[in-house]
Amino acid sequence: MAKTKRTSGPTPAGTLRQRAEEMARTSPTDIAGMTSNEVQRLIYELQIHQIELELQNEELRQTQVELAHSRDQYADLYEFAPTGYVTLDSDGKIQNANLTTAAMLGVERQHLLQARLSNFVNRESQDEFYLHRRAMLSSETKQTCEVRMKGADAKSLAVRLESIAFGPESDRRCRTALIDITKRKIAEETLRLLNIDLGKSLADRTGELQQHIRQVKLLTEAVSHLGEGVLITSDNLDWPGPHIVFVNDAMCQITGYTAEELIGQSPRVLQGDDSNRETLDRIKAELSAGRSVLAEVINYRKDGTPYDAELFITPLFNAEGRRTNFVSVHRDITERKRAERLLRQERNRAQQYLDISGVIMVAMDSQGDITLINRKGCEVLGCDEHELLGKSWFDTCLPEGSRNDVRGIFQQIMNGTVANVEYFENSVLTRTGEERIVEWHNSELHDETGRVVGVLSSGNDITGRRQAERALRDREERMRAILNTAADAIITIDRRGIITTVNPATEKMFGYTQDELVGQNVKILMPQPYHDEHDGYIQRYLETAEARIIGIGREVVGRRKDGSSFPIGLAVSEVDHLHLFTGIIRDMSEQRRLQRDVVAIAEDEQRRIGQDLHDSTQQELAGLGMLAQALFSNLSQESGDRPKASVDLDKCCELAKKILDGLTRAHQEVQSISRGLVPIRLDPEGLMDALRELASRTDEL
Numbered sequence: 001m002a003k004t005k006r007t008s009g010p011t012p013a014g015t016l017r018q019r020a021e022e023m024a025r026t027s028p029t030d031i032a033g034m035t036s037n038e039v040q041r042l043i044y045e046l047q048i049h050q051i052e053l054e055l056q057n058e059e060l061r062q063t064q065v066e067l068a069h070s071r072d073q074y075a076d077l078y079e080f081a082p083t084g085y086v087t088l089d090s091d092g093k094i095q096n097a098n099l100t101t102a103a104m105l106g107v108e109r110q111h112l113l114q115a116r117l118s119n120f121v122n123r124e125s126q127d128e129f130y131l132h133r134r135a136m137l138s139s140e141t142k143q144t145c146e147v148r149m150k151g152a153d154a155k156s157l158a159v160r161l162e163s164i165a166f167g168p169e170s171d172r173r174c175r176t177a178l179i180d181i182t183k184r185k186i187a188e189e190t191l192r193l194l195n196i197d198l199g200k201s202l203a204d205r206t207g208e209l210q211q212h213i214r215q216v217k218l219l220t221e222a223v224s225h226l227g228e229g230v231l232i233t234s235d236n237l238d239w240p241g242p243h244i245v246f247v248n249d250a251m252c253q254i255t256g257y258t259a260e261e262l263i264g265q266s267p268r269v270l271q272g273d274d275s276n277r278e279t280l281d282r283i284k285a286e287l288s289a290g291r292s293v294l295a296e297v298i299n300y301r302k303d304g305t306p307y308d309a310e311l312f313i314t315p316l317f318n319a320e321g322r323r324t325n326f327v328s329v330h331r332d333i334t335e336r337k338r339a340e341r342l343l344r345q346e347r348n349r350a351q352q353y354l355d356i357s358g359v360i361m362v363a364m365d366s367q368g369d370i371t372l373i374n375r376k377g378c379e380v381l382g383c384d385e386h387e388l389l390g391k392s393w394f395d396t397c398l399p400e401g402s403r404n405d406v407r408g409i410f411q412q413i414m415n416g417t418v419a420n421v422e423y424f425e426n427s428v429l430t431r432t433g434e435e436r437i438v439e440w441h442n443s444e445l446h447d448e449t450g451r452v453v454g455v456l457s458s459g460n461d462i463t464g465r466r467q468a469e470r471a472l473r474d475r476e477e478r479m480r481a482i483l484n485t486a487a488d489a490i491i492t493i494d495r496r497g498i499i500t501t502v503n504p505a506t507e508k509m510f511g512y513t514q515d516e517l518v519g520q521n522v523k524i525l526m527p528q529p530y531h532d533e534h535d536g537y538i539q540r541y542l543e544t545a546e547a548r549i550i551g552i553g554r555e556v557v558g559r560r561k562d563g564s565s566f567p568i569g570l571a572v573s574e575v576d577h578l579h580l581f582t583g584i585i586r587d588m589s590e591q592r593r594l595q596r597d598v599v600a601i602a603e604d605e606q607r608r609i610g611q612d613l614h615d616s617t618q619q620e621l622a623g624l625g626m627l628a629q630a631l632f633s634n635l636s637q638e639s640g641d642r643p644k645a646s647v648d649l650d651k652c653c654e655l656a657k658k659i660l661d662g663l664t665r666a667h668q669e670v671q672s673i674s675r676g677l678v679p680i681r682l683d684p685e686g687l688m689d690a691l692r693e694l695a696s697r698t699d700e701l
Contacts, residue, residue: 036573036582037573039475039479040580042472042475043472046468046472049465049468053460053462053465056358056359056460057441057460059358060358060359060441060458060460061441064443064456064458070346070347070349073342073346074343074346074347077339077340077342077343078098078343079098079099079100079448080098080099080100081098081100081336081339082100082336083100083177083178083179083336084097084098084100084101084104084105084177084178084179084180085097085098085100085101085175085176085177085178086098086101086112086117086175086176086178087173087174087175087176088117088173088174088175088176089171089173090137090171090172090173091116092116092117092118092133093114093115093116093117094112094113094114094115094116094117095113095114095173096113096447097109097112097113099448101178104151104157104159104178104180105120105149105150105151106150106151106153107120109448109449110449110451117129117176118130118133120149120150121147121148121149121150122147122148122149122150122156124148125147125148125149128145128146128147129145129147129161131145132144132145132147132161132163133163133174136163136164136165136174137165137172137174139165140164140165141164142162142163142164143162143163143164144160144161144162144163144294145160145161146158146159146160146161146181147159147161149178151182157180157182158180158181158182158184158185159178159179159180159181159182160178160179160181160294161176161177161178161179162176162177162179163175163176163177167390168390171390181312183228184228184312184329187230187327187329188314188327191232191316191325191327192316228250228329228330228331229247229248229250229251229253229254229255229328229329229330229331229332230246230247230248230250230251230327230328230329230330231244231246231247231251231262231267231327231328231330232244232245232246232247232325232326232327232328233245233267233325233326233328234325234326235315235316235323235324235325235326237284237287237288240266241266241267241268242266242267242326243264243265243266244262244263244264244265244266244267245263245325246263247259247262247263250330251330254301254307254309254330254332255270255299255301255302256301256302256303257269257301257302261302267328270299270300270309271297271299271300272298272299272300272304272306274298274306275297275298275299275300276297276298279295279296279297280297282295283295283311283313287313287315287326290315290323292312292313292314292315293311293312293313293314294310294311294312295310295311295313296308296309296310296311296333297309297311307332307334308332308333308334308336308337309330309331309332309333310330310331310333311328311329311330311331312328312329312331313326313327313328313329314326314327358376359376359458359459359460360373360374360376360377360380360438360457360458360459360460360461361373361374361376361377361456361457361458361459362374362377362393362456362457362459363445363454363455363456363457364393364410364454364455364457365453365454366414366452366453366454367392368392368393368394368407368410369390369391369392369393370388370389370390370391370392370393370396371389371390371454372389372456373385373388373389377459380428380430380436380438380461381397381428381429381430381431382430382431382432383431394406394407394410397428397429398426398427398428398429399427399428399429399435402426402427406426409424410455413444413452413455414452416452422441422442422443423439423440423441423442424439424440424442425437425438425439425440425462426438426440428459436461436463437461437462437463437466438459438460438461438462439459439460439462440457440458440459441457441458441459442455442456442457443455443456443457444456483503484503484504486503486505487505488505488584488585488586489502489503489505489506489509489510489584489585489586489587490502490503490505490506490582490583490584490585491503491506491517491522491525491582491583491585492580492581492582492583493522493580493581493583494579494580494581495538495542495579495580495581496521496538497521497522497523497534497538498519498520498521498522499517499518499519499520499521499522500518500580501518502514502517502518506585509558509560509585509587510525510558510559510560510561511560511561511562512524512561516561521534522534522583524559525558525559526556526557526558526559527557527558527559527565530556530557531559538581554569554570555567555568555569555570555588556568556570558585558587566587566588566589567587567588567589567592568585568586568587568588569585569586569588570583570584570585571583571584572584628655628659
């Protein structure tokens with residue numbers, strides 16, 4: 001499933017989860033305090049995580065393709081093996097069978113399934129088959145027996161059954177190999193006919209002996225041309241062991257020896273360093289007890305090359321019951337063993353692929369029982385593989401609330417009433433009782449007839465991703481609520497100046513609807529000369545990175561849908577990784593009107609103060625000036641014949657008192673006029689500059 005490779009390598013799932021959990025722990029207060037750039041950066045990182053997950057899913061799909069190829073190779077080896085293989089349930093019904101079995105019994109495979117294997121056993125072998133099956137179900141070791149079965153074209157077959165049981169006691173099953181030993185039985189029967197006391201027959205019935213000789217020649221010729229090697233030895237099991245008295249052509253072809261080179265030799269000539277001593281000792285023990293034995297050993301050809309051999313050795317007895325010879329049917333199984341090794345290697349390789357994949361892999365049979373689960377699946381569920389295999393997926397691994405629904409969908413797939421559900425999400429239950437959300441990709445498993453026999457599912461634990469998505473949706477909803485309730489217009493444009501988003505305040509401020517603005521150039525909101533110059537502003541900034549408005553708030557002029565212009569405050573910021581610009585616009589019309597009202601009020605107050613000063617204070621001061629002049633004249637008046645002491649002091653005091661009273665009244669009037677004025681800084685240029693400063697302060701409100 002790995003098709004796309006990134007130079008930096010895939011991000012570990014643990015790192016992704018840690019980062020997602022850190023983002024999920026971000027509180028609404030943190031989001032509210034984030035800047036627009038930080039929010040956009042957060043969204044960008046989440047998108048990167050999503051891409052990484054998609055790449056991992058692509059790798060998984062490629063692995064599934066490779067697994068399917070390996071499965072097909074395994075199926076070919078299984079289907080075309082020279083031995084029949086069947087799987088039986090606890091009732092002895094056939095659950096699975098390869099093509100060799102169907103060909104051996106002359107029955108189409110679909111007709112074998114769910115049929116009892118005992119139906120194909122001849123009546124005279126039913127008791128032996130029953131005992132074999134009972135022994136097999138009560139034992140953990142391999143059990144063997146030989147029975148007669150109904151073969152193709154109504155022929156009776158001699159079949160060796162090798163069975164081993166598996167599964168729990170409540171659902172005991174077995175795997176059985178069906179080995180066609182008809183030819184071997186024919187050979188045994190033929191060789192049995194050879195076990196004749198030639199001496200007595202020659203003395204008693206010469207004519208009958210001749211007949212037998214002809215039969216022996218005929219049978220010898222037949223044995224010589226058998227496809228399997230036949231080797232007959234003497235019956236001596238003690239050192240130096242039996243010696244070879246007969247070999248057929250097939251035996252010579254297998255070993256590379258000629259018949260002359262083998263006859264008279266001990267069978268040990270075929271053994272070597274890798275021949276298993278325990279197996280050879282077991283063969284000797286079985287033959288010593290008068291029993292037939294089937295074994296696999298490593299033999300050596302004449303050129304020294306080893307090969308795998310399957311030996312079926314049986315003792316021959318004469319009419320008196322005395323053992324006279326051993327007959328060994330010799331089969332070269334090198335190719336079969338090589339195929340079995342390849343099959344094991346492919347199976348191990350497939351299991352390795354499953355274990356190293358970063359996703360859950362689960363295979364279920366038609367009953368929903370787990371037949372395969374990889375290491376990742378065990379890690380997520382917190383269970384060992386042996387605790388899950390053979391258990392019901394639905395009862396063991398799903399929460400009770402969703403168990404029946406998922407089981408119902410699975411049964412519909414098995415029954416063919418619904419198409420395969422390729423993608424599905426549901427919760428799984430871990431050993432600790434924690435529920436994890438898993439997204440599944442499912443593939444049906446079919447037998448050779450096309451019938452659905454199970455499901456292979458690959459799953460990805462998306463619990464962290466779903467939590468992050470919920471947190472992101474919450475943040476987006478909060479951000480959308482902020483934008484929708486903002487009093488200022490907020491507009492986003494791309495690098496061509498095209499409007500991508502606007503908030504409701506923009507519609508109210510400019511008179512356009514959202515549909516009328518999105519997709520239009522933002523200069524639609526600008527009067528001349530800004531309308532024609534705006535694209536040049538953006539192009540100059542992209543080429544030179546010189547910011548004249550971006551990052552700097554300034555006051556410009558906007559244009560409404562009806563063509564009217566109005567002052568606006570504009571603040572623009574750039575979202576680098578998204579190639580977008582965000583502008584926040586504030587209508588300055590009310591502020592400018594307020595400033596004008598303040599200046600007008602100040603001018604009116606200035607005129608009032610001037611009038612008040614002219615009408616009262618100035619006249620009072622003029623009268624005080626005249627009194628002061630009179631006082632000065634009286635005090636400075638001198639004559640040659642009148643001394644200074646003759647000045648009228650009472651009159652001067654009266655004038656001084658009037659001046660003091662007048663100054664007091666003037667002070668009170670000036671204080672009354674100035675009461676209520678805003679205390680502002682006055683510079684030498686006068687009252688107008690002070691009022692302008694007052695107006696600029698109101699601009700900050």
